[in-house]
Amino acid sequence: MRGRIAGAGLLAALGWSAIAMPQLAGVTTAYALAVDQGALHPFSAEPASSKPPAPMHPARLLDCELGRITNFDASKAQKPSDFRFEGRHAFRLFLPAIPVRTTPPPSSTRPPEPVDPDTRILADPDGLSRGASDKPFYRVVDYWPERVEMTTPVADQASNLVILDRFDTQRNTVNLFMTVANDAVTYDQAHLYAGPCQVRTGDAAITASH
Secondary structure, three states, X not given: OEEEOOOOHHHHHOOOOOOOOOOOOOHHHHHHHHXXXXXXXXXXXXXXXXXXXXXXXXXXXXXXXXXXXXXXXXXXXXXXXXXXEEEEEEEEEXXXXXXXXXXXXXXXXXXXXXXXXXXXXXXXOOOOOOXXXXXXXXXXXXXXXXXXXXXXXXXXXXXXXXXXXXXXXXXXXXXXXXXXXXXOOEEEEEEEEEEEEEEEEHHHHHHHOO
């Protein structure tokens, strides 16, 4: 079932932005070409630089337990705490170390920045990501710990969208939301998943990810 929300769309209704959500016409073709040409894997050796090293976010490993949101209603002003969930699904995601962002990301209508190929879904035993676990991410906007937004085309004009937010430094947890969307206002109403993730960082994350 497809749902549509006017204005800022599903993500705004949930309190999230849509920086990573592209206008999806033609994205699948561009994605395939980028994979073929190696444009998504540019992380080879770079010339030495005299600049001081940029501040880095550490590697992050997320072990999540997701449930399907069963009562989302675009006509109501719902808070995340209002949602009811069905099922429990394991989901594991790895984000490698990355420089702290100091500039705005490209517009969602522009080509994405290169994505480190180590950014990947490690486990999705129930297939919630609709095949995205078998593909590299197409677009990642990493504002850790405030927010991370990630998309992967999974069909013609459809992308799997993952959003991380509400990082709790005391519990080392972050919230993950995932859906399949055509754009920022058209989404699969039967495919809205969210839940908490336990976070490991740095060497602990890298070791546990192998």
